[in-house]
Amino acid sequence: MNNLHRIWQEGAAEKLTQLVFCDISTPKGRTDAQELKVAKAGTQTVNGVELAALEDSLPDEVLTPTAIFNVYDDIRGKLVEKGIPAHQVAFIHEANTEVKKKELFAKVRCGDVRVLIGSTAKCGAGTNIQDRLVALHDLDCPWRPGDLTQRSGRIERQGNLNEEVNIYRYVTEATFDAYLWQTVENKQKFIAR
Numbered sequence: 001m002n003n004l005h006r007i008w009q010e011g012a013a014e015k016l017t018q019l020v021f022c023d024i025s026t027p028k029g030r031t032d033a034q035e036l037k038v039a040k041a042g043t044q045t046v047n048g049v050e051l052a053a054l055e056d057s058l059p060d061e062v063l064t065p066t067a068i069f070n071v072y073d074d075i076r077g078k079l080v081e082k083g084i085p086a087h088q089v090a091f092i093h094e095a096n097t098e099v100k101k102k103e104l105f106a107k108v109r110c111g112d113v114r115v116l117i118g119s120t121a122k123c124g125a126g127t128n129i130q131d132r133l134v135a136l137h138d139l140d141c142p143w144r145p146g147d148l149t150q151r152s153g154r155i156e157r158q159g160n161l162n163e164e165v166n167i168y169r170y171v172t173e174a175t176f177d178a179y180l181w182q183t184v185e186n187k188q189k190f191i192a193r
Helices: 002-010 032-042 051-057 071-081 098-110 145-153 176-192
Strands: 017-021 089-091 115-118 133-138 166-169
Touching: 002 017, 002 071, 002 133, 071 089, 071 115, 089 098, 133 145, 145 176
Parallel strands: 017 115, 017 133, 089 115, 133 166
Antiparallel strands: none
């Protein structure tokens, strides 16, 4: 989170954007309590209704989160705690129609959404948001070298206004992560022969 926040701060004047890839623990929909928590972090109203009034109208069992943990919500929550406005952190999974996807991509291209989090399947091929991308974060390793190429291709392409970009790959020590990255590297070497 510190890296994402630092880059967000450094790119504030130019409204530079970041793309985070995560294929595990993708959002599956939210409970009302989760929506309320996200909304609280960034605003005092939800769909024009005051949060206090909304909280009072929900039964206690709705206010008790029952959904399973997912990485996406955890990342957004931590970024919001660090001071990034909630509306500047979006999930590709929230854009569930072509119209919403086009709107989201336009917001990323102009810097209104500064951090986009998505899976390889939803943010890989066909995602043209490179204009202001300054950093790409691989939180996990895809199984196929071609997927890794698609991820990198979102930032390393014509139309990016940044001369220099960074790709960050995160590996947890003493876990399966290092083995998986090595396996994908070996697959790529074999394919390149």
